[in-house]
Amino acid sequence: MVLVEDNPADTGLVREALEEHGVEGELIVVTDGELAIQFIEDLESQPVPLPDLFIIDLNLPKRPGREVLERMRQGAKCQRVPVVVLTSSDAQRDRNDVERLGIGQYILKPSRLDDFIALGAVFKAMMGSSVE
Amino acid sequence: MGNPAKQPTSGSDPAAPLESPALLLAPALRGLLANFTEALIVVNADWRIIYSNPAAATLYRQTSDCLMGTIPWEHWPAAARDEIQRQHRRAVKDRTPVELQKSLGDGFKEWLELRAFCCDAGIVAYYRDITVQKKVPEIHNRLAAIVESSDDAIISKDLDGIIQSWNRGAERIFGYKANEIIGKHISTIAPPESVDEISGILRRIARGERVEHYETKRKTKDGKILTVSLTVSPVRDASGTIVGASKVARDITERKVQEEALRAANAALTRSNADLQQFAYSASHDLQEPLRMVSTYGDLLKKRFGGKLGPSGDEYIGYTIQGALRMERLLKDLRGYMQATTMGEAPAGEIDAGGVLDKALANLEAAIVESGASITRTALPRIRIHEFQLQQLFQNLIGNSIRYRSQEPPRIHISAELRGQEWLFSVQDNGIGIDTQYKEHIFGIFQRLHGAAEYPGTGMGLAICQRLIERAGGRIWVDSELGQGSTFFFTVPYRES
Numbered sequence: 001m002v003l004v005e006d007n008p009a010d011t012g013l014v015r016e017a018l019e020e021h022g023v024e025g026e027l028i029v030v031t032d033g034e035l036a037i038q039f040i041e042d043l044e045s046q047p048v049p050l051p052d053l054f055i056i057d058l059n060l061p062k063r064p065g066r067e068v069l070e071r072m073r074q075g076a077k078c079q080r081v082p083v084v085v086l087t088s089s090d091a092q093r094d095r096n097d098v099e100r101l102g103i104g105q106y107i108l109k110p111s112r113l114d115d116f117i118a119l120g121a122v123f124k125a126m127m128g129s130s131v132e
Numbered sequence: 133m134g135n136p137a138k139q140p141t142s143g144s145d146p147a148a149p150l151e152s153p154a155l156l157l158a159p160a161l162r163g164l165l166a167n168f169t170e171a172l173i174v175v176n177a178d179w180r181i182i183y184s185n186p187a188a189a190t191l192y193r194q195t196s197d198c199l200m201g202t203i204p205w206e207h208w209p210a211a212a213r214d215e216i217q218r219q220h221r222r223a224v225k226d227r228t229p230v231e232l233q234k235s236l237g238d239g240f241k242e243w244l245e246l247r248a249f250c251c252d253a254g255i256v257a258y259y260r261d262i263t264v265q266k267k268v269p270e271i272h273n274r275l276a277a278i279v280e281s282s283d284d285a286i287i288s289k290d291l292d293g294i295i296q297s298w299n300r301g302a303e304r305i306f307g308y309k310a311n312e313i314i315g316k317h318i319s320t321i322a323p324p325e326s327v328d329e330i331s332g333i334l335r336r337i338a339r340g341e342r343v344e345h346y347e348t349k350r351k352t353k354d355g356k357i358l359t360v361s362l363t364v365s366p367v368r369d370a371s372g373t374i375v376g377a378s379k380v381a382r383d384i385t386e387r388k389v390q391e392e393a394l395r396a397a398n399a400a401l402t403r404s405n406a407d408l409q410q411f412a413y414s415a416s417h418d419l420q421e422p423l424r425m426v427s428t429y430g431d432l433l434k435k436r437f438g439g440k441l442g443p444s445g446d447e448y449i450g451y452t453i454q455g456a457l458r459m460e461r462l463l464k465d466l467r468g469y470m471q472a473t474t475m476g477e478a479p480a481g482e483i484d485a486g487g488v489l490d491k492a493l494a495n496l497e498a499a500i501v502e503s504g505a506s507i508t509r510t511a512l513p514r515i516r517i518h519e520f521q522l523q524q525l526f527q528n529l530i531g532n533s534i535r536y537r538s539q540e541p542p543r544i545h546i547s548a549e550l551r552g553q554e555w556l557f558s559v560q561d562n563g564i565g566i567d568t569q570y571k572e573h574i575f576g577i578f579q580r581l582h583g584a585a586e587y588p589g590t591g592m593g594l595a596i597c598q599r600l601i602e603r604a605g606g607r608i609w610v611d612s613e614l615g616q617g618s619t620f621f622f623t624v625p626y627r628e629s
Contacts, residue, residue: 009425016432088421111424111460113431 001127002028004036004056004068005086010109013116014055014086014123021120023127025052033063037071044075051081052127056104058087058094066097073101082126086119172258179203179220182254191234191244191259204257209235223248224255231262243267285360285381288367291338293318293330296376305360305383307353318379323351337366337377350381359385412470416463423463427456458590462578465592468524469577472599475520480604483519485512485557489546492526499534505542512548515555515624521600522624525608526559528593529620533561535587538615553626554606560619566612574610597622 001023005011011029018027028051030036036056043050054072058065065085072078083104087094090108098106105126110116165172171188173181184192184199192199192207205216219230223246232244243266248257279286285302289295295318298310306313306321313320319327326349333343343364350360360381367376430453438446489512493500500507507530515522526546533544545560566574566581573579575598580591594608597620601608605625612618 007421007425009429013428013432088424089417091417109424111427111457113428113435116428 001025001053001123002030002039002051002055004030004033004054004060004065006031006057006061010057010086013113014119016113017117017120018123019120020117021124023120023124031061033060033065033068035062036060036068037063040068040071040075040078044077050077053123054078054081054083054104055086055123056083058085058089058098066094066101069098069101069103073103079103084123084126170258170260172256173199173204174254174256175204176254179255188259219246220248220257223257224250231266232259282380285379285383287318287379287381288376289318289379290376291334291374293334295320302381305352305358305381306350321350321352323349323357326350333362333364334377337364338374340366340374342366347384358383359388409470409474412466416466416470420460420463423456423460427453427460430456462590462592465590465596466577469592469596469599472521472524472596472603475518475603478518480516480518480521482514482516483522484514485522485548488519488522489526492523492530495523495527496531496534499531503534503537503542505534505537505544507544507546509545510547510549512546513550513555516627517604517624521604525597525600525622528597529559532593532620533559533563533618535589536561536563536582536618538562538564538617550626551623554623555626556621556623558619558621560617562617565614565616565618566610567614568612571610571612575608 001018003011003014005014015027028039030039042048056065056068060068065087069083069085072081072083085098085104085106086109087106088109095106098104105122107119107122110119165183165185168185169187171191172183172185173188174183176182180201180203181199184196186196189196189199194202194207204220205213208216216232219232222228223230227249229245229247232246233241234244235241242261242263244259245262246257246259248255250256279299282299282301283304285305286297286299287295287302288297295314295316298308298313302313303309308321319330322330329348333346336343343362346362346364348360348362350358352358361384362379362381364377364379366374367378369375430449434446434449434453438449441449486509489509493507499505530544530546534542540562543562546558547560548555548557550556570581574581575594577595578591579595580589582589598608601622601624606623608620608622610618610620
């Protein structure tokens with residue numbers, strides 16, 4: 001599973017959520033947009049196993065999450081991986097951007113721990129749910 | 133024809149009969165006088181009229197028959213008669229034209245020139261209308277006074293551009309005295325870059341065109357460059373031939389400077405408003421992130437260490453989380469307020485206010501059920517407003533009515549009526565009411581009258597309402613007394629569909 005997130009506190013919460021729902025396996029954390037695009041390009045060009053799920057923040061250092069999503073959409077391999085957009089932005093523009101790309105489930109980062117932990121169930125359900 | 137020797141005087145022969153014009157005048161002469169455009173009368177030695185031609189009847193506003201036997205000055209007002217009589221007699225005696233004024237009864241006076249002489253038949257007097265000749269200098273003087281007193285420069289020039297006249301306004305604006313500039317070419321007052329346009333203007337004038345409110349630059353005697361607005365019209369001679377141009381030049385330098393300053397100030401204000409909105413938008417979003425950390429990690433602290441930090445520890449964590457959550461709500465409402473400010477610029481379509489109220493009530497369902505509120509309404513109209521604006525208004529106002537309820541279950545009544553050019557909506561409740569002194573205050577941002585523990589809320593609801601309704605072209609106010617419930621009113625402009 002790959003988490004593109006620059007805020008270690010949010011990374012901690014995602015870990016909590018996954019643990020709580022008994023999701024096992026490695027969580028690869030990528031901390032900026034540029035590294036995320038590089039990561040996708042490596043995945044596309046090298047014979048490595050695909051992750052079960054991408055969790056991507058939109059507000060990232062260096063390159064915005066939107067560009068990461070666009071790159072992912074273009075990749076023959078990556079476009080098959082399910083995506084969760086986990087963001088604190090409730091701006092309509094961001095929602096429209098994501099909807100236009102036609103990938104990913106848009107989820108607002110909750111303000112209460114219980115709600116955040118509950119997201120673990122969503123992540124679990126989406127893992128391996130192949131796209132197309 | 134005049135014969136002073138036989139000049140009759142008044143009363144010289146009181147027994148003289150009124151002779152008929154038929155006796156006096158040969159038919160040919162009568163025919164001639166009937167078509168004579170000037171008023172002519174013949175009087176006897178007593179100044180009694182014995183003949184009047186049709187023009188005289190018109191002048192005296194009488195029929196010729198009625199004039200017979202009357203004395204000319206009887207037809208003037210009593211106050212003027214002595215003077216008019218004196219003038220008539222002088223005309224005969226001095227054999228000189230005299231000028232008379234005759235009131236036409238509608239305030240307009242005409243000037244008459246009277247000539248009179250004696251002949252065998254009596255005294256012949258004829259009146260010529262010289263009103264126009266008398267008025268021309270008067271009109272000329274009046275126009276000249278207007279031109280002289282104008283703040284604008286009024287200049288005339290011939291078709292070669294040679295200045296013919298130059299008023300005081302022109303002296304003041306351009307600094308040249310009339311006597312130094314008349315006879316010079318108009319380009320004397322044009323800065324080099326504007327000289328070329330003068331021949332163009334003169335060509336247009338020669339074609340009979342008018343140049344209106346043409347903005348250009350002109351140069352004063354001391355070299356200062358002015359922005360002027362020119363209106364130039366052709367001047368024609370009596371035969372209609374264009375012989376020159378009259379030009380009115382208004383100095384708009386100051387106005388231009390002010391306009392530019394106003395434009396710059398407006399642009400700066402727009403920029404600073406946009407900056408401020410951007411700042412508030414960013415701040416309300418960016419502040420949200422660290423707050424979310426505080427609240428979620430507060431929760432995590434409580435989950436992991438709750439009960440292990442002592443009673444004070446749990447209490448402090450509780451305050452931390454509550455504080456963060458409250459601030460999140462404030463930021464959310466602040467964003468709502470900014471949205472109310474910026475959204476709804478497009479013209480609104482017509483919507484059914486009743487349907488929108490239903491939607492608002494559906495969103496308030498939980499609070500309505502929990503409080504046992506009863507909600508009544510009159511028929512609501514179709515109005516022009518954005519649906520989100522009206523729904524938010526209803527939701528905030530009815531939500532307030534429920535929140536600020538008294539011991540009684542809330543009774544809320546929504547009504548609308550057409551008042552002149554606007555719909556007047558009201559939301560009336562039986563709640564705790566508002567102290568009159570706070571009636572304005574409550575519409576301010578983050579303004580609250582109660583502690584958060586007593587009545588929760590961020591104090592943004594009514595501020596948002598006010599912004600929404602102002603955006604929609606209406607107003608909002610409250611009528612309330614403490615303990616007596618409140619009625620919130622808002623208006624929506626009425627527009628024919």
